[in-house]
Amino acid sequence: MITNGGTAATLHYCAPVPLQPFEIEPAREPMPARAAAWLQAAQVRIDAFFADASHVSGIGFIPSDYDLVWRTLAKFAHGQTGRLRFCEWGSGFGVITGFAALLGMEAHGIEIDACLCSSARELLAANGLRAEIAQGSFIPEDYEPGERLVDLDTRTVFGKRDAYDDLSLALDDFDVLFAYPWPGEDALYKDLFLRRADFSAVLIMHSRVEGMRAWRKVAKRK
Ligand SMILES: C[S@@+](CC[C@H](N)C(=O)[O-])C[C@H]1O[C@@H](n2cnc3c(N)ncnc32)[C@H](O)[C@@H]1O
Numbered sequence: 001m002i003t004n005g006g007t008a009a010t011l012h013y014c015a016p017v018p019l020q021p022f023e024i025e026p027a028r029e030p031m032p033a034r035a036a037a038w039l040q041a042a043q044v045r046i047d048a049f050f051a052d053a054s055h056v057s058g059i060g061f062i063p064s065d066y067d068l069v070w071r072t073l074a075k076f077a078h079g080q081t082g083r084l085r086f087c088e089w090g091s092g093f094g095v096i097t098g099f100a101a102l103l104g105m106e107a108h109g110i111e112i113d114a115c116l117c118s119s120a121r122e123l124l125a126a127n128g129l130r131a132e133i134a135q136g137s138f139i140p141e142d143y144e145p146g147e148r149l150v151d152l153d154t155r156t157v158f159g160k161r162d163a164y165d166d167l168s169l170a171l172d173d174f175d176v177l178f179a180y181p182w183p184g185e186d187a188l189y190k191d192l193f194l195r196r197a198d199f200s201a202v203l204i205m206h207s208r209v210e211g212m213r214a215w216r217k218v219a220k221r222k
Contacts, residue, residue: 019194019215024204026071026212027078035102038127039066042095045119049093059155061092061116064180064206070099072204072212073178077103085169089138089179089189090156094120096178098129105176107131110138110163136163139192140171146191155182156189172198180206193217 031039046063049055073096077084086100091109093116100107101124109131111117117135124131137160164170177197181189186205193203197217204214 018218018220019190019203020218021213021215024072024076024212024214026068027075028071029074031067031070035070035099038098038102038129039070039095041127042093042098042123045123046093046095049119060113062180062182063092064096065208066095066099068212069096069178069206072214073099073103076176076202076204076214077105084175085173086176086178087138087167087169087171087174089177091120091133092116094124094131094133097131097133098124098127100176100178101129101131108167108169108174109133110167111135112137112157112160132167134163134166136161136166138163138171140164140196143192143196145188146195149188149191154185154188156185171196172201174198175201177201177203178205179203183207183209190215 049061084105086097086105086107088097088100088109091097091111094109097107097109097120107130109120111120111133112135114135117133120133124133137157139156139158140162174197177193179189186207189205190203193201193215194217197203199217199219202214202216204212206212
């Protein structure tokens with residue numbers, strides 16, 4: 001069950017609140033066998049990736065807490081009506097994009113690293129999961145960070161071709177965005193979501209420190 005952070009009265013009479021945080025209490029049930037098998041298959045590739053002698057730590061792909069993300073997404077998906085269109089920003093090996101497919105969503109991932117894209121596509125296909133991975137940036141080429149985000153020094157890659165055309169979709173075509181930003185980069189992802197996602201879209205983010213958080217973009221009220 002989704003618990004809204006604010007009340008209708010607060011929304012109506014106070015200053016505009018375009019991003020409304022809400023809680024998703026992660027499901028308590030263990031991961032079902034199909035999801036566990038998917039995670040296990042992906043984990044083999046992830047372990048090999050980190051064991052490779054050429055791996056440089058601290059940049060590029062870092063896995064989120066997949067058990068926690070599954071339980072959160074599963075709870076969120078439960079009770080939603082219609083088929084949700086999902087996009088994982090920076091999809092790495094596509095684990096969470098695969099979870100979204102397993103939960104019945106139209107699943108997409110965008111990843112800047114071509115090798116990770118190939119691995120994710122192979123893994124998803126080998127496990128019979130329908131999901132699309134596009135290689136490129138999830139940051140639209142014409143996006144400029146909000147004024148409060150100047151002097152950005154990020155590990156999120158900037159200035160590359162975005163991948164939305166390859167998906168034949170725009171950022172505001174998605175119902176659910178998921179991201180696992182590097183520490184200190186949450187504000188960037190929230191800014192992009194706030195300025196480019198559709199109203200009523202949901203942003204779900206994982207953080208090693210803060211766990212799972214979710215926001216819904218709501219219409220401004222005068
Ligand atoms: C912290 S990892 C998270 C991976 C995956 N979401 C997960 O939870 O396992 C961030 C990923 O974003 C990718 N990335 C960084 N900047 C990007 C950009 N502008 N567009 C698309 N992917 C990007 C990295 O290559 C990396 O795979």
